[in-house]
């Protein structure tokens with residue numbers, strides 16, 4: 401299964417409002433939390449719940465349960481969260497480790513990082529559901545970030 405196929409992302413995602421900010425969050429596969437939560441937080445998840453990702457940069461909540469009984473902030477994750485952390489060392493593309501800094505450098509050097517990432521995605525090398533906190537393909541974020549540099 402290709403995690404970056406748009407139809408697949410569409411088919412599997414549901415939305416529910418974030419209990420902290422009210423913005424709509426998309427459901428993420430349980431495997432995303434199992435991969436990315438540090439142990440002491442992982443020990444508290446309720447696998448019968450659906451978990452959602454809040455994309456709002458001004459909200460501290462990263463994941464919340466559909467029942468709104470649980471929220472997790474960035475400190476619960478093993479990795480920095482692109483949407484919540486504006487640091488240059490934070491990955492935009494998690495699978496292939498393209499940080500803001502590396503993308504910035506590549507664009508400055510007239511490289512085409514999107515083409516490189518797309519090539520790997522098309523070869524089915526990406527694993528967004530276990531690497532990227534949003535549990536889905538990074539390409540939209542990469543495109544938006546690169547556009548913001550121009």
Ligand SMILES: [Zn+2]
Pocket residue numbers: 418419420421422423454455456459460461
């Ligand atoms: Zn939120």
